[in-house]
Amino acid sequence: MPKILRINTRTKEYAFEEVGPYANLGGRALTSRVINKEVPANCHPLSAENKLVFATGLLGGSTAANSGRLSVGTKSPLTEGIKESNSGGMFAHKMPKMGLLAIILEDKPEEGASFSNIVISDGTVEFKDASDIVGMDNYPAHEKLLAEYGDKLVCGMIGPAGETVRKTATIQFTDPYKRPARSAGRGGVGAVMGSKKIKAIILDPAVNNKVEAADAEAFKTARKTWVDILRGHPVTAEGLPGFGTSILVNIINEAGAMPTKNFRYGQVDHAADISGEKIEEVIKSRSGKPTEGCHTGCVIQCSQQYNDANGEYLTSGFEYETVWAFGANALIKDIDDIATMDRICDEKGMDTIEIGNTIAIAMDGGIIPWGDGKAAIELLKKVGSDDPMGMIIGNGVTFAGGAFGVERLPVVKNQSMPAYDPRAVKGVGVTYATTPMGADHTAGYGVCQNVLGVGGSIDGHVKDGNVELSKNLQVATAAIDSMGFCLFVAFAVLDSENGVQAMADLVQAYTGNTFTADDLVNLGVGALQDELDFNAKAGFTKLDDKLPRFFETDPLPPHNVVWDIDEDELQGAKV
Amino acid sequence: MPKILRINTRTKEYAFEEVGPYANLGGRALTSRVINKEVPANCHPLSAENKLVFATGLLGGSTAANSGRLSVGTKSPLTEGIKESNSGGMFAHKMPKMGLLAIILEDKPEEGASFSNIVISDGTVEFKDASDIVGMDNYPAHEKLLAEYGDKLVCGMIGPAGETVRKTATIQFTDPYKRPARSAGRGGVGAVMGSKKIKAIILDPAVNNKVEAADAEAFKTARKTWVDILRGHPVTAEGLPGFGTSILVNIINEAGAMPTKNFRYGQVDHAADISGEKIEEVIKSRSGKPTEGCHTGCVIQCSQQYNDANGEYLTSGFEYETVWAFGANALIKDIDDIATMDRICDEKGMDTIEIGNTIAIAMDGGIIPWGDGKAAIELLKKVGSDDPMGMIIGNGVTFAGGAFGVERLPVVKNQSMPAYDPRAVKGVGVTYATTPMGADHTAGYGVCQNVLGVGGSIDGHVKDGNVELSKNLQVATAAIDSMGFCLFVAFAVLDSENGVQAMADLVQAYTGNTFTADDLVNLGVGALQDELDFNAKAGFTKLDDKLPRFFETDPLPPHNVVWDIDEDELQGAKV
Known part of the structure; x- marks a missing residue:
């Protein structure tokens, strides 16, 4: 069984722990559970009481297509609520090959402490002075680490924005082409890493154990079904690869x-x-x-x-x-x-x-x-x-x-909101308003049904159907984020009769634990419940589940639509 | 009856209105009622929907000692809750002499508009180009206005901080020595005035009507009793005048x-x-x-x-x-x-x-x-x-x-907190936590009982008695702010058997309306209820009625006391 690695950034003590109460969780469901259970909701995001959790999904380390995404969880310096920030790159795929389900950074060094790199190897954790890369931009700093650790380096690192605890700070992860180009982008997770005085987390290239599916035959079958689904949909097979x-x-x-x-x-x-x-x-x-x-x-x-x-x-x-x-x-x-x-x-x-x-x-x-x-x-x-x-x-x-x-x-x-105006794409507007993450399109991408005609068609200019749409998408998304899938698999899954079952089959074959389509839904619901619970303890109320007033008062050209879903209706989008 | 003057800062229209639903209110009770009833609690403090209210107290314009304070009310750019910011100076005393109980600035000019001064005279309001004083510091700008309007100038003005809508911006008022040295200091009220593009509000020196008490004889008697109380207490008679x-x-x-x-x-x-x-x-x-x-x-x-x-x-x-x-x-x-x-x-x-x-x-x-x-x-x-x-x-x-x-x-x-550490002066700490104003010593000055031995003695190092103390002081303070009294009268009133009655007698004799000691208490309670109601609509919950965690975890030398009053106990301080 993979372990949870806890690292105290003040004492530099660490422990590889059994998953215990966190069994059967992965990715976002795991980071959100840990944050909700272990972090005081009213703590300052940059205080010693906050934690920073890196978790691989339930399918992390497997050969299931598009299942290598990473969840980074914390109390956000930007929203002051719970945050799961999702990233590509090699980190999540590598963690299980080191026996790791999650890494939890805890506490923080005394004032005035300098930055360290953390090097994680087979059962050991080493703090190393990071002064040769502190203050450097990510690409040159990553180059220096490549020179030191070799071409198989996989790391997560913060740049100058994270070092200076900016609320927009990301954590950047090594991509397949040796670049620190993949971001846990939203919510200022890099500032939390900066507050703990960690510049980079390096996964020892020397450790790379083979990870086997519990039921290899079943996994192979499910994997094939899954790839066919992804390769059979015009968005995932043509649109996204093309442009x-x-x-x-x-x-x-x-x-x-x-x-x-x-x-x-x-x-x-x-x-x-x-x-x-x-x-x-x-x-x-x-x-x-x-x-x-x-x-x-x-x-x-x-x-x-x-x-x-x-x-x-x-x-x-x-x-x-x-x-x-x-x-x-x-x-x-x-x-x-x-x-x-x-x-x-x-x-x-x-x-x-x-x-x-x-x-x-x-x-x-x-x-x-x-x-x-x-x-x-x-x-x-x-x-x-x-x-x-x-x-x-x-x-x-x-x-x-x-x-x-x-x-x-x-x-x-x-x-702040992403690239879809909520007045004209109300399905995603409901998500902006109600997801525990703050305005986030990836938390329930109603653009599919409102604009793209994927997974059905619901008019994005009127409220009808969009609250329910967002709720369903938020649950599905939380499940996808917890299994470690890339969100874009949803394009294919939404239009495939057996997409959800194929994902569940993959998890069951890989982990060896019974995992049905219902379990998949419950995984998503559970993640959202943890997140909503944390935010409530942090002081969020339904008055925080609103769009700014100008969306209600200013019509959006050219269709001159306004935002017209009231606060009580919006509560219907929450689990 | 004095009027309420409404001024639209966009259209430059204005109206002198009867007090109507705001009868029998003054000062803070009036500003808080207007803000609660007329301003959408979820509006942006710098938006057209916010209002800025200047109100004289129930005793404004009278000769009752220390009754000439001004209340400035708005939705605060600093706290994003309701705000009453209290100031000395000549403005509140002058308003009734112009027939004014309150001035309400509404709406805001189009983007790119330049600053105006507002000149209020006898039944007229004039917008004047303010470009000759825009960008100037308050003292030189006030000098220019003195040169233009003469030595009897009384105005309220904003400085460069208000013009640039800083969250710390004050409104400065003419003091008795022709200086803009008195501040409506807290909560960024000056930023709201800046957002409405008003540099100064000038009360025409030519208008200075005599204001009579409704019952002149009774007022004269009450006034004498009141002065004797103030002159009979060591704090108001010796300590404050001396140092x-x-x-x-x-x-x-x-x-x-x-x-x-x-x-x-x-x-x-x-x-x-x-x-x-x-x-x-x-x-x-x-x-x-x-x-x-x-x-x-x-x-x-x-x-x-x-x-x-x-x-x-x-x-x-x-x-x-x-x-x-x-x-x-x-x-x-x-x-x-x-x-x-x-x-x-x-x-x-x-x-x-x-x-x-x-x-x-x-x-x-x-x-x-x-x-x-x-x-x-x-x-x-x-x-x-x-x-x-x-x-x-x-x-x-x-x-x-x-x-x-x-x-x-x-x-x-x-x-931010004023000059009394809440760990060692828990009576004022409860006020910091629970007043609708944000951390504010003037909203319930437990220093009296915790440190000064005025109005009794309650240990400031332990929680016992301090929640109730703060509640009572918050009510009394809101009443004092609504009558137009300087808060420092409380030192004398707290140690005087007939202090409250003397204040009530003054109001009754001045206004001609029945006003008992119970009415005085209800005036304070009503102001607080309006404020709490507004804040609740703005999204505040009991989780906002807390001190930062470091007060709980870090003992304060030399007495090594910590903050130990929990959130449910604190709710007892609210009306």
């Missing part, structure tokens, strides 16, 4: 649901300059890679390698939400500027959604001109330094709104 | 209740350098005035005129809480530095308590060294400019904590 997530630029813009100029309009004039089609064209013309995966075992391959005008690597994991945030919401037209900002976010370790929205707030507050990509790049570079402007930008939308005197803040629970 | 409020430096330090170095210790070594006795000595040696009043009709005279080393006026209204915040909590020893910071706060229009605590947070975060007054002065000067450090400092403790990565934040509802 990456930015295929959504034209789709969402056509739908009039693309938040533009700090959520003032639903369409942006220069969509063609920032579309997935345009990005693919640029990538190909510069000998980049239009398609690659974010973790071992991915058959969807929605990522890419985006090169600069000289054909040199610039960035990857360049998502629709990033392109939207800088491109449409901040009105920046130059796709190279946007790609540069994506890279800077990975270098400093910052959430591109929160930072992109923050740039729009800086523009709304008159700090820099609308659409000025070069000025935005300069602002981003300040984060992680002792420049006070960097402190402001690095703390996200609500904070920047307070600094710049901007009251138009598209946030729920202080986390 | 100002800074007489408390030595008293609170001796008691081990003086928050020192961001609430780490209960005593400061250099108390003698910053004591009231020392300040009096400095004032006298420089031909200042050791005693003066903040408003017409004051018989306590706790204010002063503090001159600089050259004998030039430097500041006034130089309170214990200010001296404490910079002197003890930020460890600054030089009393001239502290007086200079008091002046800068009045010039920029900033709450000295919130700003003093923020300076301590900047020191705790390593931005400037502990005790460095000169460096602190430089930080303060940045507020109100486009310097990002000024944006941070000007937004108070919670905000600065987020910028500087400091988790030790002595706040309740985001408002």
Whole structure:
């Protein structure tokens, strides 16, 4: 049985523990249970009482397609509620090969302590002085670790944003191409790691034990069924591999649901300059890679390698939400500027959604001109330094709104909204309002039914059906996050008669424990219950499950729809 | 009957209305009722939906001693709850002489609008371009208005902090000595005025109608009784006139209740350098005035005129809480530095308590060294400019904590604590936790019974009796704030058998309406009920009625007391 590794960052003591009360949990269900049971809900997120949990999913380490995602759980410095931030990369797939289900960082060093790296090996944990990489951006720091630990390095690390405990700080994980390009992006999880004075967690390349399914034959069968489902759906088999997530630029813009100029309009004039089609064209013309995966075992391959005008690597994991945030919401037209900002976010370790929205707030507050990509790049570079402007930008939308005197803040629970206007995509709007995570599209992606016609069709302009839709999606998503699947498997599962059963069969064959479709649903429900319970103890009420008032009062062009789901109706989306 | 003047800051329309549903209310009871009834509790404090109410007390305009205080009500940009911020100065005494019970600023101008002054005269309101004083500090701006409107100018104005909507922004009011030295200090009320693009509200010096008591004879008798009570108590007759409020430096330090170095210790070594006795000595040696009043009709005279080393006026209204915040909590020893910071706060229009605590947070975060007054002065000067450090400092403790990565934040509802450590003065600690205002000593000053032996004696080190004490004081205080009395009358009233009756008699004789001691209590209870109701609608729960955890875990030297009153016990302090 894999173990839970607890590490005290003050005493440097550690223990490899049996899973005990956390048996049969994985990924998000596990991180949320640990946070809910072990962290005082009213503690300061940067205090010794907060914990930082890294968990692999129930299928972690297996060869099931797209099952290698990582859950990072903590009390969020951004939302001050519970957080599960989900990442690709090699970390989750590697953990079971070291006998680990979860790693829990606890306590924090005395004031004035310097940063350490943690090196986890076979039954041992070593704290090493990190001073040679402290203050460095993620790519060069990762290079240094590669030089020290070799090409098979797998690590999670924070950049300058995390070191300086910014509320947008990510933890970046090694991807399959030796780059720290995959992010546990949302909610400032990197700031919690920074508060505990850990710069990087390194999984010893020398330890790489084989992980077997409990029922190898059944697993093999289920695995084949599963791959066929993924390869049989147009979104996972063609759309995402072809153009990456930015295929959504034209789709969402056509739908009039693309938040533009700090959520003032639903369409942006220069969509063609920032579309997935345009990005693919640029990538190909510069000998980049239009398609690659974010973790071992991915058959969807929605990522890419985006090169600069000289054909040199610039960035990857360049998502629709990033392109939207800088491109449409901040009105920046130059796709190279946007790609540069994506890279800077990975270098400093910052959430591109929160930072992109923050740039729009800086523009709304008159700090820099609308659409000025070069000025935005300069602002981003300040984060992680002792420049006070960097402190402001690095703390996200609500904070920047307070600094710049901007009251138009598209946030729920202080986390800013992603790339879908809730007035025109009400299924995802309900998710923004009610998920314990703060505004988060990945917590219940109603875009499928509201816009894409995947998993059925529900009108995103009217409220009917969208509360129930969001509730069902939130449960399914929490289950997907707990098994370790990439969320994009949902596109195929929603349109497949036996998709849910195939996932359950995989878990049962891999773990050797009975796991039915009902168990799968209960796994999701349980994760949500832990999260809602924690948030209630932290002081959240139904008044926190609301969208900002301007969505109710300002119609969104071109369809002139407003947000009209009241607080009591919204409670129907919670388990 | 005095009227309520409503002014729409967008359309520039106005109306002098009958009091209607607000009959028999004054001061805080009136501002809190208006805010609770008319402002959506979930609106953004800087949005058009918020209102800013100026109200004179039930005794406003009368000759009753110490009855000329002003209540300013709004939804606070700092706490995001309801706020009544109380000020001295000439404004409240003048309003009834213009037939005004309250002034309500509503709506806000379109984006990009410039600042106006509002000139209120006899039945008319004029918006005037304020560009000649926009961006100016308060003293020079006030000088310009004095030159334009003459020596009898009475106005309320915001400084650069208010113009830039900082969460610490005050509204400054003309004092009896033609200085803008009296502040509606707490909760960022000046930011709301700034959001409505009003630089100053000017009460026409030409309008000064006589205000008569309804029952002149009864009023004369009650007035005499009242003055005798105030002049018969050692605190109001000797302590406060003699040394100002800074007489408390030595008293609170001796008691081990003086928050020192961001609430780490209960005593400061250099108390003698910053004591009231020392300040009096400095004032006298420089031909200042050791005693003066903040408003017409004051018989306590706790204010002063503090001159600089050259004998030039430097500041006034130089309170214990200010001296404490910079002197003890930020460890600054030089009393001239502290007086200079008091002046800068009045010039920029900033709450000295919130700003003093923020300076301590900047020191705790390593931005400037502990005790460095000169460096602190430089930080303060940045507020109100486009310097990002000024944006941070000007937004108070919670905000600065987020910028500087400091988790030790002595706040309740985001408002920082004043000069009494709640662990050693539990009567005021209960008030910090439970008043709808956020941490506020003036909302229920348990220091009287816990330290001063006024109004009885209750041990401040243990919880027994302190919840009930705070509740009773909160009710009495809300009533005092609603009649327009200076809070310091409470020292005398608490030790006087007929103090409450004397206040009630004054109101009855002045207004001509029956007003008993029970009515007085109900006035206070009603104000609190409106405030609690608004906060509940804004999303506050009992989890917001708590002190930060470090007060529970860290004993306070020298008495090594901790905070030990739990959340359910604390609810007993609410009406």
